Amino acid sequence: MSAVIQSPVPDLGAPPTEAFLRFENVSKVYPTAKGPYTVLDGIDMAVNQGEFMCVIGHSGCGKSTLLNMVSGFATPSEGQVVLHGNTITRPGPDRMVVFQGYALLPWFTAYENVYLAIDSAKPHLPEREKKEIAREHLAMVGLTEAAEKKILQLSGGMKQRVAIARALAIRPEVLILDEPFGALDAITKEELQEELLTIWNTQKCTVLMITHDIDEALFLADRLVMMTNGPAAKIGEIMEISFPRPRNREEIMEDPLYYDLRNRALDFLYSRFAHDDTE
Amino acid sequence: MVPTSPRRPGATPSPLGWLTRSSGSWLPPLLGIGGFLLLWQILSITKMIALPAPTSLFTEERTRNLILYPFYDRGGLDKGLFWQTMASLGRVAQGYTLAALVGIAVGITIGLKPTINRAFDPLFQFLRMVAPLAWVPIALVLFQKNQPAAIFVIFITAIWPILINTAEGVRQIPQDYRNVALVLQMSNRRFFTKVLIPSALPYIFTGLRISIGLAWLAIIAAEIVMPGTLGIGFFIWDAYQQNYVGEIVLGVIWIGAIGLVLDRLMAWLQTRISPGQ
Numbered sequence: 001m002s003a004v005i006q007s008p009v010p011d012l013g014a015p016p017t018e019a020f021l022r023f024e025n026v027s028k029v030y031p032t033a034k035g036p037y038t039v040l041d042g043i044d045m046a047v048n049q050g051e052f053m054c055v056i057g058h059s060g061c062g063k064s065t066l067l068n069m070v071s072g073f074a075t076p077s078e079g080q081v082v083l084h085g086n087t088i089t090r091p092g093p094d095r096m097v098v099f100q101g102y103a104l105l106p107w108f109t110a111y112e113n114v115y116l117a118i119d120s121a122k123p124h125l126p127e128r129e130k131k132e133i134a135r136e137h138l139a140m141v142g143l144t145e146a147a148e149k150k151i152l153q154l155s156g157g158m159k160q161r162v163a164i165a166r167a168l169a170i171r172p173e174v175l176i177l178d179e180p181f182g183a184l185d186a187i188t189k190e191e192l193q194e195e196l197l198t199i200w201n202t203q204k205c206t207v208l209m210i211t212h213d214i215d216e217a218l219f220l221a222d223r224l225v226m227m228t229n230g231p232a233a234k235i236g237e238i239m240e241i242s243f244p245r246p247r248n249r250e251e252i253m254e255d256p257l258y259y260d261l262r263n264r265a266l267d268f269l270y271s272r273f274a275h276d277d278t279e
Numbered sequence: 280m281v282p283t284s285p286r287r288p289g290a291t292p293s294p295l296g297w298l299t300r301s302s303g304s305w306l307p308p309l310l311g312i313g314g315f316l317l318l319w320q321i322l323s324i325t326k327m328i329a330l331p332a333p334t335s336l337f338t339e340e341r342t343r344n345l346i347l348y349p350f351y352d353r354g355g356l357d358k359g360l361f362w363q364t365m366a367s368l369g370r371v372a373q374g375y376t377l378a379a380l381v382g383i384a385v386g387i388t389i390g391l392k393p394t395i396n397r398a399f400d401p402l403f404q405f406l407r408m409v410a411p412l413a414w415v416p417i418a419l420v421l422f423q424k425n426q427p428a429a430i431f432v433i434f435i436t437a438i439w440p441i442l443i444n445t446a447e448g449v450r451q452i453p454q455d456y457r458n459v460a461l462v463l464q465m466s467n468r469r470f471f472t473k474v475l476i477p478s479a480l481p482y483i484f485t486g487l488r489i490s491i492g493l494a495w496l497a498i499i500a501a502e503i504v505m506p507g508t509l510g511i512g513f514f515i516w517d518a519y520q521q522n523y524v525g526e527i528v529l530g531v532i533w534i535g536a537i538g539l540v541l542d543r544l545m546a547w548l549q550t551r552i553s554p555g556q
Contacts, residue, residue, distance in 0.1 A: 071462065072462075073458065073461070090461075091458070091461045091462040091464075092462065092464060093462060093463055093464060095462070096462060097458070097462055099455050099458065099459070101455055103453075103455035103456060103458065103459050105456065105459075105473070105474065105477070107477040107478075108473075116469075116473055117459075117463055119469075120460075120463040120464065120465040120466070120469055121463050121464065123466075170463070
């Protein structure tokens with residue numbers, strides 16, 4: 001199967017069923033001293049259930065704002081974001097976030113952080129089950145040994161693993177990651193990308209992830225959303241990444257399609273929508 | 280110039296050797312305190328100041344007995360320094376505990392609710408500037424009795440650092456932690472015990488440590504103007520009235536020592552309890 005490059009019209013690959021998550025003509029305007037500032041303008045997009053979507057674009061293009069409207073930390077000025085037919089108005093555990101700075105509680109251990117999330121989001125589960133889920137998810141990210149360590153004793157990569165374990169342990173329908181691997185070294189980053197894919201394969205939740213790294217997006221995503229520059233950013237292009245799963249990094253990098261997609265993304269980011277620093 | 284070490288390389292690890300090597304840490308304070316006491320002694324002997332010399336604390340019978348027998352009890356106010364101190368510390372404990380409870384509770388409330396903070400902050404800023412001694416007459420009018428008045432003076436002096444630091448600690452809870460609580464839809468009670476208190480605890484302890492010193496300062500102020508109370512503050516005032524200058528000096532040294540111990544105690548507690556440090 002070959003890749004289909006989709007120009008602004010999104011949603012060609014949607015299944016016959018009603019889309020799972022929809023952005024319906026979403027705009028976000030912030031009032032400022034100099035007058036209203038439009039961050040996002042007229043976003044229309046549909047995301048299928050179980051899909052892995054990456055969002056890429058230059059800084060200031062409103063990627064975070066876009067995802068914050070799914071998590072519920074921001075609300076659209078116009079239009080709406082609809083999940084399962086319900087308009088999103090506030091944060092909730094069905095749309096769990098892996099925060100940029102991990103946001104783990106340093107006075108607790110790795111295990112306690114994961115357990116607290118399960119206990120808060122699903123208080124009615126029996127305690128034995130909650131403990132089991134916490135242990136199981138720490139094992140998935142390879143932290144069984146370090147489970148009883150305090151957060152401050154963990155390295156950056158381990159903290160990110162705890163954050164991912166915590167997010168997935170409450171079984172969200174949508175997992176939102178805001179540049180989760182940006183601060184990590186190259187080797188840890190690749191390890192974590194593979195772990196994330198493995199877990200995602202078992203849970204099949206919908207993933208929305210912001211990244212700055214085209215290779216990361218090509219390895220992980222089903223579709224890549226490329227944003228135009230702000231202010232008033234729009235979706236420039238949605239690129240389908242059709243490598244078969246489970247994916248193997250070496251194999252996809254040998255595929256000529258990989259370089260077609262990569263060049264297309266590079267062309268979009270650095271020629272057609274090159275960042276103008278004088279702005 | 281090449282800096283040279285005064286120590287011989289390869290010195291044997293003997294107690295004397297250790298004493299010499301660590302002299303940098305104990306020698307300056309020893310010289311400082313020793314010099315101060317010596318100057319005081321000379322000024323007293325030459326009659327340049329009216330205070331008795333430090334050595335007179337041991338040579339004079341009244342003060343020597345107070346130093347040697349801190350536990351004596353001849354009834355009424357005629358008791359050893361230990362009992363005087365315990366009476367003062369008892370009042371401090373009551374006023375301070377009350378200040379901690381009210382200060383932390385109100386601090387959390389105004390830390391969480393900016394509107395309440397704006398309503399009361401000017402009042403708090405004003406009240407905390409009122410000196411402990413100025414509260415004494417107000418306390419006496421309010422309570423009519425020495426004991427509750429003294430406790431009130433301690434309470435009102437000690438509460439402000441606790442209140443203001445707690446509120447600041449609550450305001451400083453990182454937005455990330457609040458967002459985690461929001462996305463997990465944490466109950467208020469869980470947010471309070473698992474996020475708010477642990478996050479604000481270092482600030483709360485800073486307030487508690489500042490306040491223990493203030494509470495101890497306040498008890499002296501309170502007792503001095505409350506005649507007929509057992510306590511180290513009135514002990515000093517009584518000694519002044521009867522012109523026992525040596526006893527005043529001894530009382531002041533005693534107060535300083537107790538204050539220092541209280542402060543060290545809170546500092547130790549802070550390192551033990553503060554999490555995530």
